[in-house]
Amino acid sequence: MQAHAYAAHDHESPLAPFSFERREPGPDDVAIEILFCGVCHSDLHTAKGEWGGTIYPCVPGHEIIGRVIAVGGEVTTFKTGDLVGVGCIVDSCQRCASCHDGLEQFCENGFTGTYNSPEQAGGGNTLGGYSDRIVVRQGFVLRLPEGLDPAAAAPLLCAGITTYSPLRHWKVAPGQHIGVVGLGGLGHMGLKLAKAMGAEVTLFTTSPGKEADARRLGASDVVISTDKAAMAAVAGRFDLILNTVSAPMNLDPYLRALKRDGTMVMVGAPPEPHKSPAIFEMIMRRRSIAGSLIGGIAETQEMLDFCAAHGVASDIEIIPIAAINDAYERMRKNDVKYRFVIDMESLKDVASLAA
Numbered sequence: 468m469q470a471h472a473y474a475a476h477d478h479e480s481p482l483a484p485f486s487f488e489r490r491e492p493g494p495d496d497v498a499i500e501i502l503f504c505g506v507c508h509s510d511l512h513t514a515k516g517e518w519g520g521t522i523y524p525c526v527p528g529h530e531i532i533g534r535v536i537a538v539g540g541e542v543t544t545f546k547t548g549d550l551v552g553v554g555c556i557v558d559s560c561q562r563c564a565s566c567h568d569g570l571e572q573f574c575e576n577g578f579t580g581t582y583n584s585p586e587q588a589g590g591g592n593t594l595g596g597y598s599d600r601i602v603v604r605q606g607f608v609l610r611l612p613e614g615l616d617p618a619a620a621a622p623l624l625c626a627g628i629t630t631y632s633p634l635r636h637w638k639v640a641p642g643q644h645i646g647v648v649g650l651g652g653l654g655h656m657g658l659k660l661a662k663a664m665g666a667e668v669t670l671f672t673t674s675p676g677k678e679a680d681a682r683r684l685g686a687s688d689v690v691i692s693t694d695k696a697a698m699a700a701v702a703g704r705f706d707l708i709l710n711t712v713s714a715p716m717n718l719d720p721y722l723r724a725l726k727r728d729g730t731m732v733m734v735g736a737p738p739e740p741h742k743s744p745a746i747f748e749m750i751m752r753r754r755s756i757a758g759s760l761i762g763g764i765a766e767t768q769e770m771l772d773f774c775a776a777h778g779v780a781s782d783i784e785i786i787p788i789a790a791i792n793d794a795y796e797r798m799r800k801n802d803v804k805y806r807f808v809i810d811m812e813s814l815k816d817v818a819s820l821a822a
């Protein structure tokens with residue numbers, strides 16, 4: 468089937484209208500009309516080739532909310548008209564130990580990303596959610612729970628699960644002190660989710676202008692990370708720090724902010740490495756640095772259900788697709804409040820102009 472989209476054609480030109488063919492839905496497939504798609508910093512890293520390995524044309528977008536328009540003959544869990552989500556993963560091998568454990572993001576044969584990823588059956592390179600429709604195996608489609616606004620739910624599919632999963636894995640509980648570094652798409656979901664789990668949450672930010680928003684989003688404390696005295700004052704305070712920063716930085720002041728046995732989980736994925744951390748900060752208090760990658764399909768559904776039950780969604784700024792290049796520029800300046808979401812209705816104007 469024909470799909471209309473916005474694509475990056477190389478690492479420097481602005482994203483521009485693009486049309487291509489999606490596969491017709493097979494027996495196990497769900498065809499989805501995309502209503503909204505969130506804009507993740509990973510989209511920008513990929514579109515601009517910052518991580519290397521981008522195959523052009525590249526259609527980014529992995530925070531997808533849409534409506535089912537067709538299902539294959541073996542699809543039992545979805546029907547036409549259902550509101551559904553698709554996140555960062557559209558397929559995996561289904562045979563390895565990680566897939567067996569519901570950790571498809573760690574598929575030992577390589578999961579299939581929603582964009583810029585080789586398809587399991589070989590051949591194609593996946594094209595993502597900055598488009599009007601997508602076809603996905605039913606096992607990788609999420610149910611949008613009642614009560615969640617479809618546009619504000621879109622960012623949960625990446626920013627939501629990427630922060631929810633480590634908070635659960637490291638067993639965040641009431642009374643714990645959690646730090647979140649960076650107030651962007653991931654960071655604002657980290658604040659909301661850690662608060663909803665009952666923790667005391669502190670935001671570390673380089674942007675003093677974000678303090679009032681951080682408190683509204685759930686932070687009980689805000690530390691301006693460029694203020695050395697303020698950083699020193701929180702030494703030894705945190706059980707867990709979730710680092711969402713998209714650029715290289717000095718990790719040592721954050722390690723010092725951890726308690727004995729505390730962990731800093733890195734979810735931000737800067738294109739260049741961080742300065743090597745000072746090992747003494749780790750050995751003197753048995754502190755750890757860990758990483759975490761999105762979450763599995765079952766956990767993503769659990770996160771959506773948790774958000775519906777706790778009234779958690781993203782704070783969004785809805786944009787037409789033609790504003791995507793300006794949105795990327797604002798993202799580069801840390802000027803995101805706190806996730807751009809593309810209204811895919813705006814693609815219809817572009818498609819009719821192109822026709």
Ligand code: NAP
Pocket residue numbers: 506507508509510512625626629648649650651652653654671672673674677711712713714715716733734735736737759760761798799801802803805
């Ligand atoms: P974003 O909305 O652009 O937010 C990033 C925030 O990091 C900024 O708003 C800013 O917050 C802070 N920051 C940026 N540059 C900084 C610098 N030089 N020093 C200190 N702080 C800086 O990005 P996002 O969509 O949340 O994504 C964040 C990162 O996570 C990206 O690298 C993305 O690729 C990665 N990611 C990883 C996963 C995963 O599974 N691990 C999933 C999705 C995304 P302040 O203004 O508050 O300082």
Ligand code: ZN
Pocket residue numbers: 507508509510529555625626
């Ligand atoms: Zn993402």
